[in-house]
Amino acid sequence: MTVVDPWPAPRAHDPVDAVVSLPGSKSLTNRALVLAAIADGPSVVRRALRSRDTTLMAAALSALGARVDTSGDDWLVTPGDLTGDAQVDCGLAGTVMRFVPPVAGLSTGVIAFDGDPHMRRRPVGEVLKALSTLGIHIDDEGRGSLPFRVHGTGHVRGGTVVLDASGSSQFVSALLLAGARYERGVDVRHDGKPVPSLPHIDMTVAMLREHGVVVDDSDANRWSVAPGPVRALDHLIEPDLSNAAPFLGLAALSGGSMTVREWPRQTTQAGDALREILALMGCEVAFTDEGLRVTGPDRLQGIDYDLHDVGELAPAVAALCALADSPSHLRGIAHIRGHETDRLAALATELGGLGADVVEHPDGLSITPAPLHGGVFHTYADHRMAHAGVLVAAAVDGVLVEDVATTAKTFPDFAGLWASLL
Known part of the structure; x- marks a missing residue:
């Protein structure tokens, strides 16, 4: 070797x-950036982690049309029109590969995703299949992995989707984060072995609620996000x-x-x-x-x-x-x-x-x-x-x-x- x-x-x-x-926490920073990019006004991510994963997330959301000012310790995020074609570099960031495609479905362009060579072996197929079920056109040539393209139409139908999230809790979080912006919201149901890393889904749900999003997680293996605005909110990263x-x-x-x-x-x-x-x-x-x-x-x-x-x-x-x-x-x-x-x-x-x-x-x-x-x-x-x-x-x-x-x-x-x- x-x-x-x-x-x-x-x-x-x-x-x-x-x-x-x-x-700061990478998990909190990247969730905060995604929610800020689809919120109803500008917001600040304070003490944001500056690392490869988070700068890749900032670049990905900027490519989609948001404005992310990373020049200081506190990052200002201004939502923008999600228009035009773009390319997203996922690097080795699972959060970018999984959290950004549901947002890309809200765009009006073709968004191409790729990353470091190893990322082509990391699982994302369940997210892509779920997005297809929810009305987003995905072109992955049947691989269920990078590289793939998301063809946005400016809106997403949303609704109920069943997936196997035993490979990663990020499969669920990815759909929940953007779900409030879908016409019918999103109702995610897990069918498979136990979902790992449940605290990360709890983190996603808690942050959504802070943004005024209505989330029902009262049933095991089911998470439902109601359609509606994502309120702009400043976050202080732990x-x-x-x-x-x-x-x-x-x-x-x-x-x-x-x-x-x-x-x-x-x-x-x-x-x-x-x-x-x-x-x-x-x-x-x-x-x-x-x-x-x-x-x-x-x-x-x-x-x-x-x-x-x-x-x-x-x-x-x-x-x-x-x-x-x-x-x-x-x-x-x-x-x-x-x-x-x-x-x-x-x-x-x-x-x-x-x-x-x-x-x-x-x-x-x-x-x-x-x-x-x-x-x-x-x-x-x-x-x-x-x-x-x-x-x-x-x-x-x-x-x-x-x-x-x-x-x-x-x-x-x-x-x-x-x-x-x-």
Whole structure:
């Protein structure tokens, strides 16, 4: 395997004690941008995350006709006429690939979508089939993947659609975000295995309601959005709690203490589950006036944990489990095989390559304590895999993390902040 820019990630020889401020949430920023672009007036996304995924979203919505001023920390979004043909670069952003096509259906042009080569393997077919059912013309030549074209007619009929969202909660969120602008709204019904990452759908529903959109989620596996205006509303973006995983994990493995500033007491972010996970691993977890503080134990404990709703945390948690003193089993995460890479296979390969005893299951990993050694930890252009790599490197001599720059997807200058702590 070709090694891209191997980084000698720093080792933690002593307990790490620090206070950090994290960039804003990618999930919140991109949802806020979509809603602002189809709202009934201008609005501001305050403390927006500036990363590859969010700048791709801003560019995509601008291509469709909205005006997104990203020159400052607070981004001004002015809805515009969704007219004319356009091209959308999805990069490696699942939110762009899935959230923007339902908006493109409201345009009067042909909108062409493509992205990085790996994105052509990420699932989007359920969204495209649903949009076709709702009255949007999709041209994907039967692939159910990138590249594809959305032929907008200026309006979308909307109505009821049944889909299998077991591959990604984003399939549901994509339809809900634009649904209020459809003539009949949208009634999304899931039929299949359990939907993963439900907190992300809860996040979407909560944000829609803040914008005055009527959403009925009282029935399991069904979400209904009534037609109507999307009220313009300013959003203040919370810190990205999933991006806190490596930093809190550093305190956990080094026996130190880490405080993440401005951790919300109430949130829909999946990363909030870190409080429970790290407590189960033996950490002390407490809110302070500054934020959330995690203090590591003398010995990390393994866990048996269902990560189905918070699969994005799996790489960092798996790395900590490989450093724990007792066995772990992480389950409920078959769906992360369809993320930026097949994360289960990648984690089994990379942790195993450094000496970890890892058994890959269809929906998870079993990890038994074993001596680890140095080597290259490949990231597969996946920012969460880089989080796992730097955690192992902090505890094991001689680990090189390949392509740490991939963290710019959701965290600019991650490596710089990480190095400053060690």
